[in-house]
Amino acid sequence: HPPTHSAQIANMAHEFLLLYGSQGGTAQSVAELIADDVAKHGITANVTCMKDVKEAKALASHPVIVMVCATTGEGEPPDNASRFWRRLKAKSLPLDLLADTKFAVLGLGDTNYTYFCNMGKQLDARLEKLGATRFYNAGYADAGVGLELVIEPWRQGFVSAIKAAMNMADTEQVDVAEAVVEVPTEAKTEEPVPEPSTSAEPKPKATATKLKLPRLPVRHLRLQFAADAGVPETEVDEPFEQETPVAVDPDDAFQLARLTRFRRLTTSDAVKQCLEIELALPEGSVYVPGNAFALACPNQAADVSRFLDLTGLEAIADVDFTALVAPPKKASHLARARNLREAVLYCCDLRGVPRKAALRALAENTKEPTEADQLLRLCSRQGAAEYLELCTKGHCSFLNILEKYPSCKPPAAVWLELLPPLQPRSYSAASAPVAPEPRVRFAFNVVVDVRAGVPAEQRQGEAYVQRGLCTGWLDEVCLRISADVPANQWVQVPPADGVAGDDAAKSADCPVRQAFVVRAKEQPPLVPLRIRPTTAFKPPDEAATPLVLVGPGTGVAPFISFLEHRRQLRQEGQALGECWLFFGCRHEARDFLYRSELEAFVADGTLSCLKVAFSRDDTKAAPCYVQHKLQECAADIARLMNEERACLYVCGSALKMGADIGAALCTILEQQCHMDQPAAQATLEKWHAEKRYVRELWA
Numbered sequence: 274h275p276p277t278h279s280a281q282i283a284n285m286a287h288e289f290l291l292l293y294g295s296q297g298g299t300a301q302s303v304a305e306l307i308a309d310d311v312a313k314h315g316i317t318a319n320v321t322c323m324k325d326v327k328e329a330k331a332l333a334s335h336p337v338i339v340m341v342c343a344t345t346g347e348g349e350p351p352d353n354a355s356r357f358w359r360r361l362k363a364k365s366l367p368l369d370l371l372a373d374t375k376f377a378v379l380g381l382g383d384t385n386y387t388y389f390c391n392m393g394k395q396l397d398a399r400l401e402k403l404g405a406t407r408f409y410n411a412g413y414a415d416a417g418v419g420l421e422l423v424i425e426p427w428r429q430g431f432v433s434a435i436k437a438a439m440n441m442a443d444t445e446q447v448d449v450a451e452a453v454v455e456v457p458t459e460a461k462t463e464e465p466v467p468e469p470s471t472s473a474e475p476k477p478k479a480t481a482t483k484l485k486l487p488r489l490p491v492r493h494l495r496l497q498f499a500a501d502a503g504v505p506e507t508e509v510d511e512p513f514e515q516e517t518p519v520a521v522d523p524d525d526a527f528q529l530a531r532l533t534r535f536r537r538l539t540t541s542d543a544v545k546q547c548l549e550i551e552l553a554l555p556e557g558s559v560y561v562p563g564n565a566f567a568l569a570c571p572n573q574a575a576d577v578s579r580f581l582d583l584t585g586l587e588a589i590a591d592v593d594f595t596a597l598v599a600p601p602k603k604a605s606h607l608a609r610a611r612n613l614r615e616a617v618l619y620c621c622d623l624r625g626v627p628r629k630a631a632l633r634a635l636a637e638n639t640k641e642p643t644e645a646d647q648l649l650r651l652c653s654r655q656g657a658a659e660y661l662e663l664c665t666k667g668h669c670s671f672l673n674i675l676e677k678y679p680s681c682k683p684p685a686a687v688w689l690e691l692l693p694p695l696q697p698r699s700y701s702a703a704s705a706p707v708a709p710e711p712r713v714r715f716a717f718n719v720v721v722d723v724r725a726g727v728p729a730e731q732r733q734g735e736a737y738v739q740r741g742l743c744t745g746w747l748d749e750v751c752l753r754i755s756a757d758v759p760a761n762q763w764v765q766v767p768p769a770d771g772v773a774g775d776d777a778a779k780s781a782d783c784p785v786r787q788a789f790v791v792r793a794k795e796q797p798p799l800v801p802l803r804i805r806p807t808t809a810f811k812p813p814d815e816a817a818t819p820l821v822l823v824g825p826g827t828g829v830a831p832f833i834s835f836l837e838h839r840r841q842l843r844q845e846g847q848a849l850g851e852c853w854l855f856f857g858c859r860h861e862a863r864d865f866l867y868r869s870e871l872e873a874f875v876a877d878g879t880l881s882c883l884k885v886a887f888s889r890d891d892t893k894a895a896p897c898y899v900q901h902k903l904q905e906c907a908a909d910i911a912r913l914m915n916e917e918r919a920c921l922y923v924c925g926s927a928l929k930m931g932a933d934i935g936a937a938l939c940t941i942l943e944q945q946c947h948m949d950q951p952a953a954q955a956t957l958e959k960w961h962a963e964k965r966y967v968r969e970l971w972a
Contacts, residue, residue: 290332305493344391374404376406852879931970
């Protein structure tokens with residue numbers, strides 16, 4: 274449904290434009306659910322990614338527009354919505370552009386971040402400012418407590434609202450988001466819901482509770498196997514009325530980088546093990562300090578084997594298929610896979626947390642009645658507390674669910690439709706580009722499964738801390754080259770003999786398949802990646818602008834990129850402003866990352882001042898963190914920010930550190946500039962708007 278159909282859409286009475294901006298695929302899947310909801314009522318939603326809207330003025334030809342958009346980083350749009358947002362907020366657009374348009378917005382966000390659902394709020398305000406009329410109040414869903422808490426009631430009221438917006442008679446009062454079924458219960462929980470069941474006739478039970486459930490997701494994906502492939506009849510579906518082979522999204526393309534060297538940045542007794550890797554980028558690659566890279570990674574081989582074993586799909590795992598989809602589904606991530614094993618290895622997220630609609634679909638394909646009833650309870654409105662505890666807070670994955678309910682046996686096509694896309698992991702560059710050979714370094718903590726010694730069959734579906742998917746894979750890749758890596762000593766990776774290295778990047782084969790299947794065991798290892806769009810997290814244009822950098826732990830990595838860039842500018846003869854770096858770690862002797870590099874930056878004048886907080890070295894004193902070091906330098910921070918107009922950058926965890934830094938800055942402003950708390954907070958907001966207070970935080 275490309276936007277080139279906009280002229281046709283404007284002339285169709287019961288159609289509307291449904292735009293989505295999605296970073297991890299959730300907003301897209303929600304948009305597709307909304308399209309399914311309205312399809313039952315004779316309304317067509319033209320589901321379109323925001324990146325495919327080439328001109329903001331084209332929106333004026335749509336009488337009804339609905340937007341579903343996620344928020345990333347510091348209130349920023351997803352990568353596939355950034356250009357659309359720039360066009361939509363252009364000052365040149367007339368304020369009556371959308372005077373004949375009605376709209377609704379659903380925003381997705383996370384309250385772990387400061388600018389919760391900022392893009393949803395911005396879109397809602399901008400559409401109104403351009404003259405559009407809001408026909409349904411905006412919804413703002415919070416991943417921190419569970420997106421369904423807002424999405425489900427928003428969907429429930431949406432059909433009636435859009436019917437009214439389209440002047441359609443709303444003769445049916447149907448709860449599009451829910452159905453009712455009976456399950457056995459030992460005790461009465463609440464009065465039965467007086468609605469007809471939409472499921473098969475239940476078997477007689479002595480005691481039953483009627484559960485309000487999400488409706489079964491509509492099937493849009495079919496796997497077409499060769500006629501002589503010998504797959505079971507249960508894996509063969511009838512064709513859809515409209516179906517096309519899945520196609521790769523051109524904006525989702527990866528290139529292959531070659532691992533050239535790696536090292537440990539921590540000692541073996543550090544609480545967290547930090548690894549730094551260097552990659553040789555494809556010829557012609559260009560990046561700037563502060564850029565982040567999206568790295569593709571595979572699922573762990575043990576998880577893939579476990580999944581195929583539990584689902585009973587091992588026998589057909591290597592049978593090639595063609596994946597076909599019916600609108601509005603796109604499933605572009607599956608275009609890279611030739612068979613089920615490849616799809617599960619590097620296309621689908623086995624660790625993804627199932628949404629309630631997915632649990633409903635799994636329950637329908639669960640053979641053991643007791644297990645099916647438990648899944649129905651988990652996805653029901655009455656089971657909201659259990660879902661919150663197990664899935665939202667406990668991050669219980671699809672694989673965990675399979676382990677807990679082994680009689681769950683959906684066909685392969687159902688699994689591939691329910692499993693979310695395996696998303697690439699983002700890492701900020703820890704290096705500045707140096708001509709002529711483009712290389713990039715990344716630093717990251719290797720997340721370790723604290724229950725690694727517990728056999729999978731004993732986990733019983735409970736969520737558990739796991740080995741990081743991408744960091745664990747990169748660590749394993751390095752360990753295959755050298756199992757003994759002393760701290761701060763580079764291990765060189767020999768270049769390829771013959772064709773295995775750079776020639777692989779030029780292969781016509783899918784880069785992800787090249788890395789994870791075709792050349793998975795060859796040296797040097799290949800890493801699929803792409804450069805993410807540049808954000809505000811980059812050095813200022815003027816080298817003389819002073820900098821204040823705050824990066825505890827691996828948050829210091831992008832600032833190594835900043836400092837290498839400053840050194841290059843200084844060597845070119847440019848005058849540099851002051852540069853202060855605040856770093857924090859647990860122990861000076863164990864995890865003082867980049868110590869020698871930072872001290873060298875101070876010695877040659879690239880870095881004006883280095884302040885380090887060691888939170889665990891003095892066991893008799895209260896822990897000392899970077900925010901305490903900031904407050905120790907309160908007068909200088911106030912001078913740099915207010916008089917010198919410095920830029921302040923923060924990188925690290927969003928769970929607590931980001932808020933603590935903000936609180937410390939407010940305290941500095943209150944004490945040094947004699948502001949009250951609201952004025953101090955307003956000053957931080959002003960710095961943020963001026964792009965002088967920039968944060969790169971992760972939850």
